[in-house]
Amino acid sequence: MKFSTFILTISAAACISAQNTTNTNATRTAELLEGLQKAPTRLARLNVLGENTDWLFDFTSGLGTTRSAGGNVTAANVANFPALFANGLAMTIGQMEPCGMNTPHTHPRATEILYLVNGEMEAGFIEENGARFVKNTLTKGQGTLFPQGSIHYQTNTGCDPVLFVAVLNNEDPGSSQIAQRFFGLPPNVTQATLGDIGLQEVNDLSTGIPDSMAIGLDQCLQKCGLTRGNQTMGQQQPRTSDNALSLNMK
Template sequence: MATQVALLVIVALGFCCLAFAFEPKPLQDFCVADPTSSARVNGLVCKNPMLVQANDFSFSGLHLPGNTTNPVGSRVTPVTVTQLPGLNTLGISMVRIDYAPWGINPPHTHPRATEVLTVLEGSLQVGFVTSNPENRHITKVLQKGDVFVFPVGLIHYQHNVGYGNAVAIAALSSQNPGVITIANAVFGSKPDIGSDILAKAFQVDKSIVDQLQTKF
């Protein structure tokens, strides 16, 4: 009997862990975000449902190409709860990504979301790296219409390997997935991470770290 009880407890705890690993399901039809509220909650406060309009569930602009004239040659156009208040509590968002020829979406992570990317135009090399200690690089070249999944929290990237522009649309499993661009976070933090720390971490000379930090 004691063994059965212990087994039930373990199973119950397992389900609890799964439940807390993702955003909670809404308890009403919708909870349109009210960005004017000063209340602090895990998410955004709901607007009075009687004041909700169709525009709260609509976003225009994903048909417009992003400006890729920047050092990395890509532009992300997000549609998160910030741009589309009706996404609040629904656990989903999306982005459009434009790539100049040979442009990249640099290695980054989404701490709160898995990403499903679909190529609309062009050819993209995509990849992600598994966690320690394997650090396995899983990569593939995608063509128009291909789909690829980046698991939540893992470092991933996209690289336009064609001579023309490329476009992708991605869905993410959070209303606010967050993004941590690795190079920006490591070399562009404010205040700086000590160059002696980074030199030891990357096994390079401190002068190289100092040079990298000036670029971010």
């Protein structure tokens, strides 16, 4: 067997093995969640989680990880870590690349407290109509809080990657990216909301929104001698007949 053929064979086998592992984990997770939902008491739920490893989540495994141009986040929630069931919390570990930004979003069912492991970060939120904008600059060892449902963001203002840890007080906190969801509405609704803007501009903006962890602020890029480059754009709102982009743009 040629060496190149051998490498391709090994790579294919590794992919199949990884897929099998993913399928096995998904089946196990589904079985555990079904058992936990049926368990009448907390002690009964403890018995459902009968393996010691049912209480272990590996944040380095790639499970629950979303990767974008500006960084990546790994979320442990009840969907991938059943031990969180009925415990009222979830956790996210995030890494932002130099000048990366976790774009504005909300958690509809949870308040978040965030801890910055290294570097420097700008973070801000707006809680509701009539509320003032709250912004802070965090340095290593500091944290901040984002109230449930508030629109909030974080951006790495430095030229090195930063790591943060976020804890949310719901095992199913949810996340809603503001730009992707807003521009996923019917284009004429978005157009009317923005006032004097054309449907062509709405369509262009709708298809150009980057993923949640994006390349961030211009002043940071200039300071660090970086360029924005290509953004990943896989998290845009799916289109149906009800919110389809305009065919006849004026």
